[in-house]
Amino acid sequence: MPQFNDRVTALQVPGTRQFANKVSQYENGINLTLGQSGFDAPDFIRQAMAEAVEAGELRYTHNKGLIELRTAITDYTAKRFKMNYHPETEVLVTNGGSEAIDSILRTILNPGDEVIIPAPAYAGYEPIIHLLGAKTVFVDTTHSHFVPTVEQVEAALTPKTKAILFNYPTNPTGTTLSAEAIQELVQLLKDKDIFIITDEIYSENVYESQHHSFIEHPEVRDQLFYINGLSKSHAITGARVGYVLAPEELIDQVTKVHLYNSICVATPSQYGAIAALTHPASEEMLTAMNKAYIERRDYLYDRLTQMRLPVERPVGAFYILPDISAYNADSFQFATDLLEAEQVAVVPGAAFTSYGEGYIRISFASTMEEIIEGCDRLERFLKNDSMN
Ligand SMILES: Cc1ncc(COP(=O)(O)O)c(C=O)c1O
Missing domain, CATH: 3.90.1150.10 (Aspartate Aminotransferase, domain 1)
Structure with missing residues (x-):
């Protein structure tokens, strides 16, 4: 064998x-x-996907995704966070948030690098980090209502830290970061040679409070990978549509990993995603x-x-x-x-x-x-x- x-x-x-x-x-x-x-x-998503199939939209798209979808994503993000990303150069449509996580980590990690992750954490991160010969450094949030303190994050930093990965609201705890907590973390991390990866796949499922994000902070824009997707928000886990927003220099590198992995996201799913982001009933x-x-x-x-x-x-x-x-x-x-x-x-x-x-x-x-x-x-x- x-x-x-x-x-x-x-x-x-x-x-x-x-x-x-x-x-x-x-x-x-x-x-x-x-x-x-x-x-x-939702009906309008299913219909958009069915119409795409019916119209024979079954060819590859641009590696980064249909430009109509990338524009829908940047418009949607600009409306939510008042932060502009360019649809041509600063968006990559991925096969769910999962592929976004995988492609980003493969883009940035060398063996021996460390990734800081507040824990308990989603089970999908550590295996990829280990596959790459890199190391996880967990920050224990169990004594601080499942939210990392800035002191804990600071103590976890080492010369080997390549990235810090946040997931708010969090799977499995349901907690999130306040605007103040994000602000403090931004102050700590800005100007450091560390990537910030923020997995905000549950950011539409926020209840009483308003969702805040690292994406609202221009100070960390150059080092930030923002991940979102439609699986959870629009109940379409099987369509496999996620996306990454980041500066052009970062997106160019991730796009190489993504295109060798899967060329592009399934075309009918991309049409479904356009409907999800633009339909008035959404x-x-x-x-x-x-x-x-x-x-x-x-x-x-x-x-x-x-x-x-x-x-x-x-x-x-x-x-x-x-x-x-x-x-x-x-x-x-x-x-x-x-x-x-x-x-x-x-x-x-x-x-x-x-x-x-x-x-x-x-x-x-x-x-x-x-x-x-x-x-x-x-x-x-x-x-x-x-x-x-
Ligand atoms: C925190 C988190 N990130 C990413 C994903 C991946 O979701 P998808 O690949 O369907 O977008 C999940 C799925 O459970 C998740 O809980």
Whole structure:
């Protein structure tokens, strides 16, 4: 048998999907692991994609994406953040946020480089960093309401730091950075030879407060890769459309990695993305989805608090991360026992780096009925557990 690449052999399959796969085997199972909206894709997006197929729009596009889509992205961003990016030179359309993350990291990292990441963190970052022979340096946010302090970030900097990767609102914690926190981090990071990567894939799913971003700060524009996409905001995870905004010099380098990897994003998906960003019904749809997520979050937060599980109230994304360590310090075992006893699937916190150990991630992208039933079963499980 020929040998595989050593770094690939060392990779683990993500913990996020394991429990979703297992729960589907139970007839009565409740799946609270979803990392995608339970809503169907909006009609106007489906229609735009179908029309593109019908019109035979099935050829390659420009490597960076259709210029109409890049213009829609820069217009949308200018409206949200009052920051202008040029559609010809400063945007790259990618195969989801996932490919944006992969292509950016492959563009900037050499073996031995360090990437600072606040943790608990999304499980999709570290494996790519390891594939490249680079190192993750996690900043523990579990004692500061899942938000890194500027002192912690400063202490994590070394001469080997190549980049710092933020994800706000965060998967799996649902917390976000305030305008003040971003401002402080900008003051620390500006003028340093460090890239800032900001994964804002959940930035449309922000509830009471207004979303703020590093992209609003011209001081760090030259070192910033801004990632967003339509998977989460528009309930089209399967269309695979994400994008990167960055200065021309940075985009030129990432585009090389992207084009050797995949040439371009599927053309009908790009037409769907144009509709998502420009259709007049889009904003209304976002508001309606967020209203439903707020109701589900509030219900879930109240129930978890009544169960006396320590928990932060999420302000964005669609995840909540209660602390279950009083019941079981091993979150994988807790999730396994919960699944076997009550047929409820959640994701063990340890899937989101070791800093997630002792927590479980529950998704409120699931339906209200599932959330209610899931909470009833979790409550029963905890009662039975404490009696044993
Ligand atoms: C934080 C974060 N970034 C990026 C992604 C990738 O999303 P996509 O590739 O569908 O845009 C996800 C998906 O769960 C995520 O949670």
